[in-house]
Amino acid sequence: MDVKEDVSTVEGQSDLINIRDSTYRLSKPPTGNVFTCWTVLAKTMIGTGMLTLAYGFSKCGWVVGFVLLAFAAAGAVFTLHLLGCLAMRSPTRHVTFYTMAEDCAPWSRWIVDLAIAVKCIGVGISYIQVSADTISLTINTWAKHTLNQTLLRDVTVVLLVLLVSPICLSKSISRTVVVNVLGLVSVCYVVILSICMTKLDAPTHASVPSSSGFMHVLSVFPTFIFAFTCHQNMFLCAEDLKDRTQRKLDIVAFGSEAAALSLYIPAIVFPYLTFGNTISSNFLLSYDADNSAVMVAYLLLGIAETCAFPLQALPARKSLIVLALRGKGLSPKAELYSRLGVGTAILLLTIAVALSVHSLGVTLSFVGVVGSNTITFIMPCFLYCMTIHKAGLPKGVKWVLAAGLCVIGLIILPLCLSSLIYEVVNK
Numbered sequence: 001m002d003v004k005e006d007v008s009t010v011e012g013q014s015d016l017i018n019i020r021d022s023t024y025r026l027s028k029p030p031t032g033n034v035f036t037c038w039t040v041l042a043k044t045m046i047g048t049g050m051l052t053l054a055y056g057f058s059k060c061g062w063v064v065g066f067v068l069l070a071f072a073a074a075g076a077v078f079t080l081h082l083l084g085c086l087a088m089r090s091p092t093r094h095v096t097f098y099t100m101a102e103d104c105a106p107w108s109r110w111i112v113d114l115a116i117a118v119k120c121i122g123v124g125i126s127y128i129q130v131s132a133d134t135i136s137l138t139i140n141t142w143a144k145h146t147l148n149q150t151l152l153r154d155v156t157v158v159l160l161v162l163l164v165s166p167i168c169l170s171k172s173i174s175r176t177v178v179v180n181v182l183g184l185v186s187v188c189y190v191v192i193l194s195i196c197m198t199k200l201d202a203p204t205h206a207s208v209p210s211s212s213g214f215m216h217v218l219s220v221f222p223t224f225i226f227a228f229t230c231h232q233n234m235f236l237c238a239e240d241l242k243d244r245t246q247r248k249l250d251i252v253a254f255g256s257e258a259a260a261l262s263l264y265i266p267a268i269v270f271p272y273l274t275f276g277n278t279i280s281s282n283f284l285l286s287y288d289a290d291n292s293a294v295m296v297a298y299l300l301l302g303i304a305e306t307c308a309f310p311l312q313a314l315p316a317r318k319s320l321i322v323l324a325l326r327g328k329g330l331s332p333k334a335e336l337y338s339r340l341g342v343g344t345a346i347l348l349l350t351i352a353v354a355l356s357v358h359s360l361g362v363t364l365s366f367v368g369v370v371g372s373n374t375i376t377f378i379m380p381c382f383l384y385c386m387t388i389h390k391a392g393l394p395k396g397v398k399w400v401l402a403a404g405l406c407v408i409g410l411i412i413l414p415l416c417l418s419s420l421i422y423e424v425v426n427k
Contacts (some may be wrong), residue, residue, distance in 0.1 A: 030093070032240035034248055034255075039180035040237055041080075041230040041256035044311045046187050047304060048130060048282075049227030050264055054271040055281045056220040059212045061205040068217075068224045069264070075405055076228035077257045079380035082402060083231060084249035086384060087238035095235050097379065098322045104386035112379055113319035116232050119371025120319075121346060124312030127305040128354045132156040135302035138295050157354045160306050161347050168313040169343045183307030184259075186300035190284060191263050193297050194270045197287060202276030209277055218419035221412070222369040227264060228257060229372040231380060232315040309350075317343050369416050377409030 057065035087095050097116060101109035136153040140146075208217060237252060238244060271283035280286045284301060287294045320342050381402040388399050 030240045030242045030244075032237065032242060034241070034251055037237035037241055037252045038255050038259075039184070040233055040311065041252060042259045043180040043183045043308055044230035044233050045228055045256065045260045046184065046263060047308045048126065049223065049229075050187065050191075050260075050267050051282045051284060051301075052220075052223045053227055053264055053268045054275075054279050054283045056223050057268055057272050058277045058279050059209070059216045059220045061207045061209055061212075063206055064208055064217060065268070068221055069261075069268075072224040072228050073257055073261050076225075076231075076376055077254055078401065078405065079231060079376060080234055080253035080257070081250055082380045082384040082398075083234040084238065084246055084253060086380075086387060087235060087244070087249065088246050089387065093244075094239055096318065096322060097232075097235065097383070098319070100383045100387070101379075104383060104390050108379075108382070110323065113323050115371055115374045115379070117316045117319040117323070119375060120232055120312040120316035121349065122371070124309050124316065124346075125350050125353050127309045127312065128157060128160055128350055129357075131160055131302040131305040131309075132354060133302075134298040134305075135160075137289075138299045138302070141289070141295055154355055158351060160309075161351050161354075164306060164309050164313075165343075165347055167310040168317070168347060169340055171339070180307065180311075183304040186304035186307070187263060189300050190297050190304075191267050193287075193293055194274075194283065195266055197274065197293075198270040199274045202272075202274055202278070204272055204276050211277065215419045215422050218416055219423045222372060222416050222420075225376055225412075226369075226372040228260060229376045230256060231375045233311060236315060236318070313343065313346050313350075316346055320346075366417070366420060369420060370413065373409055373413055373416070377405055377412070381406035381409065 053069070056068070060068060086100055090099075097112040098109050101112045132153050136149065136156045139156075140149055140152055234249075234253070238249060241248060241252070267283070271279055271286065275283070275286050278286075284294070284297055287297075289295065289298075317339065321338050324342070325338070384402045385399060385406065388395060
């Protein structure tokens with residue numbers, strides 16, 4: 001399919017850029033390839049979500065846990081494919097959730113970008129919080145606890161945000177390839193550590209543990225969906241992929257999900273075998289903190305989460321600019337100011353919240369439930385179904401599967417929210 005570059009023009013002002021189509025790609029051609037886009041999606045997924053899956057299995061047991069894991073993985077791959085189909089159907093290279101919603105269901109366009117912005121900013125802040133906690137704790141431990149932990153953490157927050165700010169303010173998401181690879185290597189170390197420190201003496205359960213129940217399973221199910229969420233960056237990858245085709249987009253989607261699953265399985269099996277039902281919601285915290293290898297894992301986890309922050313900041317920035325400008329044209333200079341202004345505001349908000357709130361706790365859990373389910377299941381399926389319907393194309397098996405998954409996502413949302421509320425109230 002021949003995808004044409006789109007530079008909107010206004011009479012007498014041919015250099016105007018339509019910000020609703022893109023805030024990243026101006027006159028330069030796309031430079032991304034399958035590998036760079038793969039690193040973007042893979043690192044977007046692989047992070048804190050991996051650390052909570054073993055805890056989810058402690059509430060579900062082996063059988064139910066693997067069923068939920070398989071459902072979340074298969075659903076995520078399918079909806080990434082749907083987003084790739086939508087990108088290839090677009091008459092322009094530049095495509096966003098906003099423009100897709102505007103074309104097929106204008107009433108939903110604000111909901112889409114607002115959901116992406118809230119989800120990405122919230123998760124990004126949690127990344128900086130986790131990174132600051134683990135890195136500052138590691139430094140203080142190596143310093144024999146002679147430093148003020150609170151002050152050290154605050155300084156770490158500021159330094160981490162400053163460190164990633166050039167990436168967060170850049171145009172193209174493929175420029176994060178170096179930190180993506182670094183983050184993936186760090187996560188691999190954590191997984192290897194869990195394998196090396198395995199002890200096969202903890203009680204585990206094939207079925208749902210007697211101490212758990214239906215509400216417990218529902219309350220942890222969103223963590224499985226969250227672990228495979230990278231969909232907010234799929235359109236950005238499609239925009240930056242050189243000579244893009246449906247096959248290339250599918251390779252990126254399947255490859256990133258497969259890479260995540262290959263790390264998730266050992267990160268579930270070995271910690272659960274070691275700690276059983278006593279495992280922490282962050283399995284790494286269940287290990288002895290005085291162990292040197294564990295402290296290195298703390299440090300590397302902090303690096304991995306810091307590397308993941310730009311992958312949340314860039315789509316959040318794009319969605320906020322689209323919402324603010326509502327599709328108006330911008331000159332390249334105005335685009336630069338908008339990108340730097342909104343990007344800086346996100347960075348300042350991150351610092352403010354991370355300094356004032358040491359743990360977002362339940363608040364971010366609810367943000368994750370709503371955001372991940374909406375971005376991963378509901379909106380991709382909804383937009384695909386509406387696009388095919390509006391185009392008058394035959395509704396085949398793919399359309400039926402998309403409609404069914406959309407309904408499932410809509411059912412999951414209130415069920416998981418009510419279960420989380422129940423767990424919080426009765427904790």
